[in-house]
Structures are given as structure tokens and as C-alpha cells.
Amino acid sequence: MTEQTRKVAFICSKGDLDMAYPALVMGWAALGNGIDVTIFFTFWGMDLIRKLRQDHLEIAPVGNTSMKMSMMGVNTGNLGIPQIAGVLPGMTAFATKLMKDKMAKLGVPPVGEYLQMLVDGGAKLYACKMSVDMFGLKMEDFVDGVCDIVTAGDFMDMTEGAQIIFI
Amino acid sequence: MATRTIAGKTVQVNEEGFMTNPSEWSKEIAVEIAKEEGVGELTPTHWKVIEFCRQDAGNGGKAPTLRRITSVAGVTTKEMFALFPKGPAKKVARISGLGKPEGCV
Numbered sequence: 001m002t003e004q005t006r007k008v009a010f011i012c013s014k015g016d017l018d019m020a021y022p023a024l025v026m027g028w029a030a031l032g033n034g035i036d037v038t039i040f041f042t043f044w045g046m047d048l049i050r051k052l053r054q055d056h057l058e059i060a061p062v063g064n065t066s067m068k069m070s071m072m073g074v075n076t077g078n079l080g081i082p083q084i085a086g087v088l089p090g091m092t093a094f095a096t097k098l099m100k101d102k103m104a105k106l107g108v109p110p111v112g113e114y115l116q117m118l119v120d121g122g123a124k125l126y127a128c129k130m131s132v133d134m135f136g137l138k139m140e141d142f143v144d145g146v147c148d149i150v151t152a153g154d155f156m157d158m159t160e161g162a163q164i165i166f167i
Numbered sequence: 168m169a170t171r172t173i174a175g176k177t178v179q180v181n182e183e184g185f186m187t188n189p190s191e192w193s194k195e196i197a198v199e200i201a202k203e204e205g206v207g208e209l210t211p212t213h214w215k216v217i218e219f220c221r222q223d224a225g226n227g228g229k230a231p232t233l234r235r236i237t238s239v240a241g242v243t244t245k246e247m248f249a250l251f252p253k254g255p256a257k258k259v260a261r262i263s264g265l266g267k268p269e270g271c272v
Contacts, residue, residue, distance in 0.1 A: 028271075031254075032257060033254050106272075
């Protein structure tokens with residue numbers, strides 16, 4: 001077998017609950033197709049691998065024009081959640097719970113469990129050095145499975161020949 | 168529908184090479200496909216997974232996803248990737264004479 005293995009690398013830069021899933025779903029699909037997976041967590045994306053934050057990712061209705069009332073089971077078609085209502089205390093928690101419940105119903109694992117599946121499947125996880133320095137974090141702040149804290153240059157070296165997806 | 172001969176038996180396959188009739192499957196076929204897929208010699212643990220998939224698919228021929236195998240059959244994700252490297256669910260589906268597993272998880 002001299003065939004070159006296809007490689008995919010994801011850059012996760014967002015820490016919102018909805019933005020955590022693209023890399024997880026596609027990464028898992030890639031592993032399922034025998035593709036090498038590397039994930040680089042930068043800026044807010046580091047919340048996905050931070051012990052303190054991983055189980056507490058949220059989705060905010062404020063500023064989200066795609067979030068409609070119909071998603072909450074109210075049959076109002078294109079009517080959005082009024083932005084002014086989005087700022088009310090508890091709205092973010094409500095939207096988060098709604099999304100988590102829907103995901104659970106579909107059998108989609110929570111972020112921590114999903115990431116562990118990817119690690120078990122051979123995905124390599126890295127944290128961005130500059131973001132780590134900026135946020136004042138250490139290796140101990142990250143969940144098991146994170147290989148190392150690396151620079152952008154290191155990331156470029158290790159993803160040579162890979163398809164890179166920025167999220 | 169295309170056909171191909173595996174382990175001396177002619178079986179129906181789809182354009183991706185997955186067998187389309189699970190009842191045409193035999194253990195000899197499994198051994199042969201496992202070699203082709205780079206899985207090598209089938210151990211009792213391999214067979215446990217294969218048998219689970221055959222059973223789970225029932226008569227419909229739908230192969231379980233990797234997540235379903237690991238959560239129901241009692242084999243961990245790590246073990247699955249070690250047993251069937253590079254795409255465990257797809258490989259085990261092929262070896263078990265089932266269709267391609269559907270689903271994103």
C-alpha cells in the first residue's frame with residue numbers, strides 16, 4: 001500500500017456551542033473514511049478543549065439572525081426572536097438548553113465525549129501558542145488528548161499536504 | 168447491478184463494492200474481504216464485531232454506525248480503530264456483507 005493517506009486539518013476559532021460541532025462532525029466522518037485528522041484550537045476555539053469551559057459552551061440568540069421562534073416549537077415561520085428579548089437574563093441559557101436537548105435527541109454526543117471519540121480514533125489535537133499566552137493558560141488547563149501547545153508555524157509544518165478547514 | 172466473485176462465490180455488489188444481498192454472505196467471504204481491506208487475519212474480537220453488525224442489520228441490510236457499534240456491542244472506539252484501521256465502520260460493513268453505514272455520528 002503505497003497510496004498516500006488523505007489528511008484534513010481543522011482550525012477551530014469559535015467557542016460557541018453551535019460552532020463546536022462542525023469540526024467534530026466532519027472530523028469524525030473523516031476518521032471514518034480513513035483520513036488523518038488534526039485539529040488546531042485557537043482563540044475562543046480553545047474553549048472546546050479547556051477543562052473549565054468544555055461542558056459550558058453556549059449559544060446566544062443575540063445577534064443571531066438565523067435563530068427563529070419556530071425552532072422553539074412555536075409555529076411562527078420566519079419570525080425571529082426579538083433582539084431585545086435576547087438580552088434578557090436566561091435567554092442564552094434557554095437557547096443553549098434547547099440546542100443541547102435537540103442534539104441529545106438525535107444521539108449526538110456532548111462536546112467532551114465527542115472530542116474523546118475523535119482522540120480515540122486517532123485525531124491529533126493542538127492548542128495555539130499565541131492564544132495560550134494571551135489567555136494565560138497552561139497545558140494543565142486542557143483536557144486529556146491535547147497533544148501539545150504549538151505555534152502557527154508548527155501547525156503549518158505538521159499539516160503539509162493536508163486540506164485545511166477554518167471554522 | 169454488478170457482481171463479483173469472492174471466495175469462489177458470485178455475489179451482487181453496488182458501485183462502491185458493498186454487497187447488496189446480506190444472505191449471499193459467508194464466513195469465507197468475510198475472510199477474503201478482510202484481507203483485501205488490509206485488516207488481515209480475523210481474530211475472535213473481529214468476529215464478535217462482525218456478528219454484532221450482522222445481527223444489528225437484521226434483514227434490512229443496514230450496517231450500524233461506529234457510534235452504535237461502540238455503544239451497543241461493548242467494543243471501544245480505540246479497539247475498533249485497532250481492529251479495523253482506517254475507517255472501522257465502513258470496513259466492518261464491507262466484511263460483514265452489509266451496505267455502507269449511514270448517519271453522521
